[in-house]
Amino acid sequence: MRVHLSELKEHSSSKSAINKQIEIIETIHNNDALQLRNLAEIFRNRISKPKYISNYVDGLIYEKLLNSQDSEIIQFTSTLCPQGIVPLKSEKRMNYQDLQRLLVQNDLMAADKLTQQKLVKLAGIDEQSRNWLYFTDVNKIPVQDLQTIDQLWNVHSKGKFGFFVQRQIWLTVEKDWEKLWHKIGWEVNRVPCRYPDEFQWNSNGPRGHLPLCNQLRGVQVLSALFSHKAWEK
Known part of the structure; x- marks a missing residue:
C-alpha cells in the first residue's frame, strides 16, 4: 500500500x-x-x-x-546535510555531532549520559573533581549551547523530549515537583524510578521523560535549568 x-x-x-x-x-x-x-x-x-x-x-x-x-x-x-538539520551553534566551540548521531540512532541512554557530560564541561567543571552539576553551575552554561542541546533532543524525538518541554510541563502543573515527576514518568506510585532500568530509553516514554536530571540532589539543579536565560523570549 x-x-x-x-x-x-x-x-x-x-x-x-x-x-x-x-x-x-x-x-x-x-x-x-x-x-x-x-x-x-x-x-x-x-x-x-x-x-x-x-x-x-x-x-x-x-x-x-x-x-x-x-x-x-x-x-x-x-x-x-553533513552537519544534520539542527544548527550546532556553540559559544564554547563544543562539538555536538556526537550527541546528534546518538539521537538519530535512537541510542537515548548514551545520548542522556553524553548530555550530562557536556553540561558539566560547559559549566567549566573539572571532570576530575566531579561529574555533576550544582545549581550554582547552571548559569555558567551559555545560552546558545543549552538551546542547541535542547533543540537536538526536541527535533529528534518528535517534539517529546528536551528541557524546554519539561519546563512547559512544570509550568502547567504550577511548579509542583511531585506532579511533574508523575507527568514525565520519573516516579511511579510516588516511588522514584531506579536508574537505569526503570526509565524508558526509547521514543515511547512519556512527554518530557528525557533527558534526566539527578533527583537525589534535590530540585535545585532542575529549577535552575528551568530558570535559565535560554528560555527567555
Missing part, C-alpha cells in the same frame, strides 16, 4: 497536520527504495526554503533517510 507523500511538501503548524505527516513518514519501510527516493526529494525541497527552521517532522524524515537500507539514499542525505 502506497502512502501519499504530497502531504509532506509543506511545513505546517497545525497539530493535526503534523501528526498526519508523522504517521505518513512512519509507514515508509526502510527498504522501500521508491518511497525513500520520493521522500528524499521532498526533504531537499523542505530544507531548501528561505529562512528554513528545522522542526521535528524534518528530524523524523532525516532519521528515516539516514537509517534506511539504501546506500544511495544514505549518501544523498549525508551530503545534503
Whole structure:
C-alpha cells in the first residue's frame, strides 16, 4: 500500500497536520527504495526554503533517510546535510555531532549520559573533581549551547523530549515537583524510578521523560535549568 507523500511538501503548524505527516513518514519501510527516493526529494525541497527552521517532522524524515537500507539514499542525505538539520551553534566551540548521531540512532541512554557530560564541561567543571552539576553551575552554561542541546533532543524525538518541554510541563502543573515527576514518568506510585532500568530509553516514554536530571540532589539543579536565560523570549 502506497502512502501519499504530497502531504509532506509543506511545513505546517497545525497539530493535526503534523501528526498526519508523522504517521505518513512512519509507514515508509526502510527498504522501500521508491518511497525513500520520493521522500528524499521532498526533504531537499523542505530544507531548501528561505529562512528554513528545522522542526521535528524534518528530524523524523532525516532519521528515516539516514537509517534506511539504501546506500544511495544514505549518501544523498549525508551530503545534503553533513552537519544534520539542527544548527550546532556553540559559544564554547563544543562539538555536538556526537550527541546528534546518538539521537538519530535512537541510542537515548548514551545520548542522556553524553548530555550530562557536556553540561558539566560547559559549566567549566573539572571532570576530575566531579561529574555533576550544582545549581550554582547552571548559569555558567551559555545560552546558545543549552538551546542547541535542547533543540537536538526536541527535533529528534518528535517534539517529546528536551528541557524546554519539561519546563512547559512544570509550568502547567504550577511548579509542583511531585506532579511533574508523575507527568514525565520519573516516579511511579510516588516511588522514584531506579536508574537505569526503570526509565524508558526509547521514543515511547512519556512527554518530557528525557533527558534526566539527578533527583537525589534535590530540585535545585532542575529549577535552575528551568530558570535559565535560554528560555527567555
